[in-house]
Amino acid sequence: MATTKTRAVGSRARRHGLDWDALAQAAECLKTLAHPARLRMVQLLLSGRYTVGELAEECEIQSHMASEHLRLMQRCGFLTSVREGRNIFYGIAEPHLENLMRCIEGRFGRPGR
Amino acid sequence: MATTKTRAVGSRARRHGLDWDALAQAAECLKTLAHPARLRMVQLLLSGRYTVGELAEECEIQSHMASEHLRLMQRCGFLTSVREGRNIFYGIAEPHLENLMRCIEGRFGRPGR
DNA sequence: TCGAAATATCGGGATCTTACGATATAATTA
DNA sequence: TAATTATATCGTAAGATCCCGATATTTCGA
Numbered sequence: 001m002a003t004t005k006t007r008a009v010g011s012r013a014r015r016h017g018l019d020w021d022a023l024a025q026a027a028e029c030l031k032t033l034a035h036p037a038r039l040r041m042v043q044l045l046l047s048g049r050y051t052v053g054e055l056a057e058e059c060e061i062q063s064h065m066a067s068e069h070l071r072l073m074q075r076c077g078f079l080t081s082v083r084e085g086r087n088i089f090y091g092i093a094e095p096h097l098e099n100l101m102r103c104i105e106g107r108f109g110r111p112g113r
Numbered sequence: 114m115a116t117t118k119t120r121a122v123g124s125r126a127r128r129h130g131l132d133w134d135a136l137a138q139a140a141e142c143l144k145t146l147a148h149p150a151r152l153r154m155v156q157l158l159l160s161g162r163y164t165v166g167e168l169a170e171e172c173e174i175q176s177h178m179a180s181e182h183l184r185l186m187q188r189c190g191f192l193t194s195v196r197e198g199r200n201i202f203y204g205i206a207e208p209h210l211e212n213l214m215r216c217i218e219g220r221f222g223r224p225g226r
Numbered sequence: 227t228c229g230a231a232a233t234a235t236c237g238g239g240a241t242c243t244t245a246c247g248a249t250a251t252a253a254t255t256a
Numbered sequence: 257t258a259a260t261t262a263t264a265t266c267g268t269a270a271g272a273t274c275c276c277g278a279t280a281t282t283t284c285g286a
């Protein structure tokens with residue numbers, strides 16, 4: 001999973017955007033985001049904090065699946081979590097997610113909204 | 114792969130960003146983008162057109178693998194391709210990719226650049 | 227302390243992805 | 257036509273992902 005190859009810079013594109021390590025990291029994060037339930041969770045969490053159960057209900061999945069999705073996103077540093085009594089509230093830790101979701105909504109959102 | 118479920122809108126988040134179909138579509142596209150070689154190809158192609166062989170060399174993969182990656186991205190409508198003699202030149206078809214890559218570079222690019 | 231509620235983890239089976247070698251197709255040149 | 261170059265496709269095996277049921281863990285209330 002940790003693709004840590006050292007790559008020579010090709011001929012036509014010197015210093016073109018991200019280096020290979022950054023690309024591998026970015027790919028990991030995109031893969032983590034690339035699931036409808038997880039996208040939905042991010043979308044919801046950008047508007048405030050939610051418990052696991054609430055997210056599960058919104059996404060219509062079992063709560064232990066929500067837990068799993070949240071674990072994956074937390075591993076990428078996307079989320080915060082705070083326990084309050086029996087509940088655990090999740091929130092957004094990665095500020096860039098807002099821009100990214102805006103890009104995605106710009107591409108996939110219906111024009112009439 | 115075609116997750117076409119009809120989902121009820123939950124309680125706390127009415128009309129929150131994208132609906133389920135759009136999320137599934139977005140997830141597909143993100144998954145397609147979520148590979149270091151494919152990200153690199155998009156990065157390169159945003160600066161001009163490239164042949165399969167050039168892309169393969171830049172990404173240090175075999176050209177038949179480049180071909181495969183390009184096929185996946187074309188299936189999402191990301192790319193254009195034009196044959197010229199023996200070569201096939203690929204380019205960017207989806208204008209939103211530029212914004213998306215900027216978001217990604219904003220997150221993963223080194224601060225000093 | 228016991229039971230219930232909320233969340234997390236484990237083990238497994240089905241499905242998908244990835245990269246490979248081999249092969250096929252298309253266009254060019256000898 | 258035959259050989260060469262560029263690109264695409266096929267079959268496949270290893271590995272990853274997804275979702276499930278079952279089971280743990282943590283916290284609260286009776």
